[in-house]
Amino acid sequence: MSDAAQQLSDDLGILLQRRLRTTLHAEVVAGVHDAIDVNSYPVISGVARTGPISAAALGAEIGVDRSLASRKAASLVSAGLLRSSPDPADRRATLLDLTEEGRRVVDTLRRNLTVVIDERLRHWSASDRHELAGLFGRFVHDLTNAKE
């Protein structure tokens, strides 16, 4: 077992703590939209990442039960940020997607998070930032798509 894995797991443990998540997400959602808070943020982000998606698939994507995904999505629909339309291929299913306003909100959220990261890395060299971005991207991909 490599030293690198030991070091990575220690740092990952810190990163995944509630404390960072809470402060970061609160910073990102502040003042963006009445319907967006730290709980609805993952929902609309999930839809933004996956495109038109069923409630069941969205639940799997963001790690909650489909009943919860359905209810969270419903409140974003009534807020005008998501649209729910019947799936032409399967009449049981409905597909969730962003409205134009939802798209604007997601863009703002994404920009807010990027600003925060940019601030935190202000004193980094461009090459270190670039290198981290590449390796971190692979890391996140391999963590979230565990095959083995």
Add this chain to the structure above:
Amino acid sequence: MSDAAQQLSDDLGILLQRRLRTTLHAEVVAGVHDAIDVNSYPVISGVARTGPISAAALGAEIGVDRSLASRKAASLVSAGLLRSSPDPADRRATLLDLTEEGRRVVDTLRRNLTVVIDERLRHWSASDRHELAGLFGRFVHDLTNAKE
């Protein structure tokens, strides 16, 4: 605003999702100890990181209210994993610390997480792993210790 920051924030968004946290933590705590689950895991890990600590400080460390930190700690105390002793410097406070059994449990948890990471990075070159570990460590540090 750099492209690297954009890329990093997108990947960080994915990493901080509930889905990864849930699956990863569940894997780490599985079968380690009756008193350890995904909710008590951050508590005992917080104590392990900080050494002897008051309930109020522990709450700040892990991002919950001191009342919750107090109650979570209390249940780990009765499980024999934490010890609570009066702070000699401040008679209002009590200091939480690991028992020997608690230390063993934390060691196991830490090892479990490292094994998971090690598995996910099995196909990485040693130099990429090493490079990621260094940069990621700085990243986590700068994220969690925002000064500006």
Add this chain to the structure above:
DNA sequence: TATTGTTATACTCTATAACTATA
């Protein structure tokens, strides 16, 4: 007056189970 740990209370988040409709 402020802070510590604790407890009581209420609120929020989430999963489970049950229901209807469609595959």
Add this chain to the structure above:
DNA sequence: TATAGTTATAGAGTATAACAATA
């Protein structure tokens, strides 16, 4: 028979407020 979405219910997680003790 299995899966979609939804709703009702119950349980778990968490914060707020209030308390006594100490600073």
